[in-house]
Amino acid sequence: MSMNIEELGEFGLIERLKLIVTEKVTHNSQTTHDATLLLGIGDDAAVWSLGNEIELFTTDTMVENVHFSTENSTWQDIGWKALAVNISDIAAMGGVPKYAAITLGLPPSTQVESMIDLYKGIQECGLRYNTTIIGGDMVSSQTTFITIGLTGITSGPFLCRAAARTGDRIAVTGNLGSSSAGLRLINENLQLNLRDSKTLRQAHLRPQPRLQEGQTLLNLGVKTAMDVSDGLIADLAKLCLASAKCATVWSNALPIASEVWRTFPSESIDLALSGGEDYELLFTAPQEIIDKVIKQLSIKVSIIGEILEGIPGKVTVVDKDNNHMNLNSEGWDHFQLWKPNIL
Known part of the structure; x- marks a missing residue:
């Protein structure tokens, strides 16, 4: 029976393709030319060992009118974000970024100055x-796109999605919902005071990868982490599925910036849970380890829930009275119809 991608969804398709690749890798062995694959499809980056080094690789694509619009973003902001989202993947592994290769798909009518600004x-x-x-590549395309492949390294161990344990607390760096609030602000041309407007716009246009924070998590004994790109609930569902666990999120513990509360008072919690593109680090660990992280990091760290036994990938959101909450949105999926397992 044939099926369209929109029926299966982005992450359902990834799982199908992963089965093909995993079968081939298993059949042919995971070791080639002294390089041993440690982690393949399904995390923020692939990981392999080569001699005494652990190497990382990630890639991401931004497509015009899907991920960015030149009507409300400068080319310099687009360039910053294109690389930053890849660096965030390396941060989520506890690694250090090294080398980036850039592929551009461009209509022939593209202005040269626009590409110079992009590269700036x-x-x-x-x-x-x-x-x-x-380096990189350049091709003619009807639609502008930017693909970046990025390598990184770690000194030995690395963070991953599949190591959450029952009883772990769930924590996140910084604030949630600011990027999606910034996107709403831009798209709806809302008029705010200068400070709030700048804060929310920058959260969306100029994400700040938590690179040092990822390395600190690793050094303090955290084993499980990922970055928040598709929305807290959607990403936590992936982490739980990889770890064969479920989770409860406490909505009253969500870190939400005052600018978001002021601008979208009735939608702030939904933006924090499902907005996406915050590029904060979502991680799990025992309480005593998270206490050490909170003491050592200079940015805010919030404990927002706990890891439990149950249906793998299931995420439950509760209010301050422990009542289950229904969400208006569950996060970003390129093909829209895939749904994480959420109550």
Whole structure:
């Protein structure tokens, strides 16, 4: 029986393709030319060992009018974000970014100055996070797209999605919902005071990868983490599925910036749970380890729930009275119809 991608969804399709690749890797062995694959499809980055080094690789694509619009973003902001979202994946593994290769798909009518500005933004982000641009490719395309492949390294161990344990607390760095609030602000052309407007716009246009924070988590004994790109609930559902656990999220513990509360008072919790593109680190660990993380990091860390035994991938959201909450949205999926297991 044939099925359209929109019926299966982005993450359902990934799981189908993963079965094919995993079968081939298992059949042919995971070791090639002294490189041993440690982690493949299904995490923020692939991981392999080569000699004494652990290497990481991630890739991400941004498509015009899907991930960005030149009507409300500068090319420099687009360039910054294109690299930053990849660096965030390396941060989620506890790694250090190294080398980036960039592929551009461009209509022939694209202005040269626009691409120069794009690369200025990419380079600005690269300099901030010690990432070197080493080359790439360029093709003619009816739609503008930017694909970046990024390598990284770790000194030994690495963070992953599949190590959550029953009883772990769920924690997150920074605030949730600010990026999606910024997108709403931009798309709806809302007029706010200058400070609130700048804060929310920057949260969406210029995400700040939690690179040092990821390394600190690793050094303090955290084993499970990912970045929040598709929305807290959707991403936590992936983490729980990978770890064969379920989770409860306490809505009253969600870290939400005052600018979001002021601008969208009735929608703030939904934005925090499902908005996406915050690029904060979502992680789980025993309470004593998270206490150490809170003491050592200079940014806010909030405990927002707990890992439990139950249906793998199921995420329950409760209010301050422990009543189950229904969500208006469950997070980002490129093909829209896939739903995480949520109550």
